[in-house]
Amino acid sequence: MVERANRPSNLSAPKASAPGPQVDIVGQGGSQKVVATLPSGESVEVLLFGATVTSWKSNGGKTENLWLSEKADLTGSKAVRGGVPVVFPVFGPPPKSGHATSSLPQHGFARSSRWEFLGKSDTEDALDSDSVKLDFGLDRSGLSEDARKAWPLDFGLVYSVTLSKESLQTVITVRNEGEESFEFQFLLHTYFKIQDISKVSVTGLSGTEYVDKVLDATTHQQKDNAIKFTGEVDRVYKAIPQDTTSILEDGKPRFDVIRDNVKDTVTWNPWIEKAKAMGDFSPDDGYKNMVCVEVGAVDGWQKLEKGEVWEGGMLVKSLL
Numbered sequence: 498m499v500e501r502a503n504r505p506s507n508l509s510a511p512k513a514s515a516p517g518p519q520v521d522i523v524g525q526g527g528s529q530k531v532v533a534t535l536p537s538g539e540s541v542e543v544l545l546f547g548a549t550v551t552s553w554k555s556n557g558g559k560t561e562n563l564w565l566s567e568k569a570d571l572t573g574s575k576a577v578r579g580g581v582p583v584v585f586p587v588f589g590p591p592p593k594s595g596h597a598t599s600s601l602p603q604h605g606f607a608r609s610s611r612w613e614f615l616g617k618s619d620t621e622d623a624l625d626s627d628s629v630k631l632d633f634g635l636d637r638s639g640l641s642e643d644a645r646k647a648w649p650l651d652f653g654l655v656y657s658v659t660l661s662k663e664s665l666q667t668v669i670t671v672r673n674e675g676e677e678s679f680e681f682q683f684l685l686h687t688y689f690k691i692q693d694i695s696k697v698s699v700t701g702l703s704g705t706e707y708v709d710k711v712l713d714a715t716t717h718q719q720k721d722n723a724i725k726f727t728g729e730v731d732r733v734y735k736a737i738p739q740d741t742t743s744i745l746e747d748g749k750p751r752f753d754v755i756r757d758n759v760k761d762t763v764t765w766n767p768w769i770e771k772a773k774a775m776g777d778f779s780p781d782d783g784y785k786n787m788v789c790v791e792v793g794a795v796d797g798w799q800k801l802e803k804g805e806v807w808e809g810g811m812l813v814k815s816l817l
């Protein structure tokens with residue numbers, strides 16, 4: 498045996514036999530999901546339908562960070578009300594006519610298509626804490642007949658969901674696999690679970706221009722640092738200079754949402770009447786326990802020429 502002064506002791510030997518993250522595919526048909534759990538108890542669940550993250554637990558598995566409606570359809574027949582639906586290739590209602598997305602449904606097809614699970618990779622960061630990356634793919638062949646007709650373009654999406662002890666990272670790669678260029682929008686429609694909307698504020702958007710969908714899509718400037726929720730909020734913040742938007746509860750930081758190569762963020766809470774009007778939103782007063790902070794690229798369009806690739810997403814830290 499070669500003698501070395503700095504031979505690692507047994508205690509610091511590589512943890513070859515230490516248990517790594519557990520990844521399972523559970524359920525059948527449209528309900529099939531990938532469940533990943535770290536040895537320390539944190540977990541994430543991703544429904545193949547929409548590649549929708551429906552649960553993210555941190556704090557050793559004790560704290561659920563995402564709001565999921567009690568009436569969310571988890572059978573693969575309808576976009577999920579809650580979690581992190583993926584919005585692509587159009588945000589909101591598409592342009593009325595004259596755009597390649599014009600015949601698509603609101604928020605596009607990604608959230609209501611079945612994605613393929615491409616596999617997992619485990620990583621260990623410098624602090625020796627485990628994380629696991631789950632990759633999901635969607636291309637033209639995975640679309641419904643209707644979506645294929647409505648958006649007759651060749652594309653490839655890879656969506657990576659990385660679970661670490663205190664964070665969840667979700668990043669999409671969009672590739673133009675066709676001959677023609679195409680334009681798209683992308684957004685992560687995250688429903689954060691909170692205790693009480695009346696005690697929530699969202700910071701990190703001051704100085705930014707936004708379109709207020711509640712006020713006839715008029716444009717405003719965000720003056721206050723803290724956004725409070727006392728009624729319906731549906732705003733599209735554009736070209737945000739700061740990277741981080743924070744959600745505070747009772748003045749204490751609860752989530753940091755860090756944009757990665759995307760500049761826009763939607764804040765949404767349907768409030769009393771709109772919540773009641775949504776058939777899959779439950780309980781009726783569930784609006785008190787959720788706030789959507791949705792990062793994306795929705796101001797104008799991203800354009801990809803043949804063979805080009807675009808990447809964007811977010812890192813969310815749960816700060817409990």
Ligand SMILES: O=P(O)(O)OC[C@H]1O[C@@H](O)[C@H](O)[C@@H](O)[C@@H]1O
Nearest residue numbers: 603604686710731732763765791
């Ligand atoms: O009911 P959907 O299609 O899931 O959309 C929910 C909300 O999504 C938000 O992103 C939009 O800004 C809102 O206008 C919309 O109401």
